[in-house]
Amino acid sequence: MxxxxxxxxxxxxxxxxxxxxxxxxxxxxxxxxxxxxxxxxxxxxxxxxxxxxxxxKEPRVIVIGDENFCAEAKRSGADQLLLPGDLAALGGDLTRLKAMIMKSVLLAQPNQMGNVAKSIGQYLGPRGKIPKPLVGNMKDSIERTKxxxxxxxxxxxxxxxxxxxxxxxxxxxxxxxxxxxxxxxxxxxxxxxxxxxxxxxxxxxxxxxxxx
Structure with missing residues (x-):
């Protein structure tokens, strides 16, 4: 070029x-x-x-994980955090889930991927919103995602x-x-x-x- x-x-x-x-x-x-x-x-x-x-035009980054993982994600620049207990509630409130993910990218603690799939994976999958595992340097990963x-x-x-x-x-x-x-x-x-x-x-x- x-x-x-x-x-x-x-x-x-x-x-x-x-x-x-x-x-x-x-x-x-x-x-x-x-x-x-x-x-x-x-x-x-x-x-x-x-x-x-x-x-x-950067997207919001939502991180899914346990309390310690989410605390680090917040310090690293995540825009929103979801704990394991939040996922079941979102699975029963698709209107809220749709609004939340519309202009967002999801990242998840690796050991929470199964929980995500069970709770909201059926909704996220067809929309190309399945979260990626968040590994390595958290701050760098979130910045790169944005x-x-x-x-x-x-x-x-x-x-x-x-x-x-x-x-x-x-x-x-x-x-x-x-x-x-x-x-x-x-x-x-x-x-x-x-x-x-x-x-x-x-x-x-x-x-x-x-x-x-």
Whole structure:
């Protein structure tokens, strides 16, 4: 990917954004050829950390664990904590659970994964919200989670991928670095020759083609 042409495309998208009453997201869109997402081995299911985060579009991180684990998670930057006893209550209150997880990412103490599956796994699974085990340095893991995005093949497995790469409040260089991180991760999976085209756009803006 030509960095200068990428920066030119980002600058054009930002210039043509128009005035809105909210901070628009910046999206990077890729479409493919020679890739069959109906085949499980070719589908995308990637978690990609963005070098500069999401420009205020970060998700809330909910950590599930026992009291000691949650106390450490709170000190490490978790936004919300759930104890084992909370899970059964949430399983009986799907309206509350839905609102809680809508813009959140879930992480769990490894020995609580079975409890999560038993209590609310049936609801979380179809929505792609099953928590990941929280291992290693807790502060680093939570920080990485907040600046990461997930790209997954959805719907009827159309040969296209959409990625949130930041917001209009970020400068073009930061957005370019984030886009390059996404592009490199995706092309490692599908192969660069299979990228048919790429575009950058704001939430309410028109797509601007990126030379790949």
């Amino acid at each position: 030509d960095k200068k042409k990428l920066l030119d495309a980002i600058s054009k998208a930002l210039e043509e954004k128009g005035k809105r009453k909210f901070v628009q997201s910046v999206e990077f869109v890729m479409n493919f050829r020679g890739v069959d997402f109906t085949k499980p081995e070719q589908r995308l299911n990637l978690d990609i950390p963005l070098p500069h985060g999401k420009g205020g 600046r990461s995005i997930r790209i997954a093949s959805k719907g009827k497995y159309l040969p296209v991928a959409h990625a949130l790469v930041g917001s209009e409040s970020m400068n073009p260089q930061e957005l370019a670095d984030n886009i390059e991180a996404v592009y490199e991760a995706v092309t490692r999976k599908v192969g660069q020759p299979n990228v048919k085209g790429a575009y950058v756009k704001l939430t309410m803006g028109k797509p601007v083609k990126v030379t790949v």
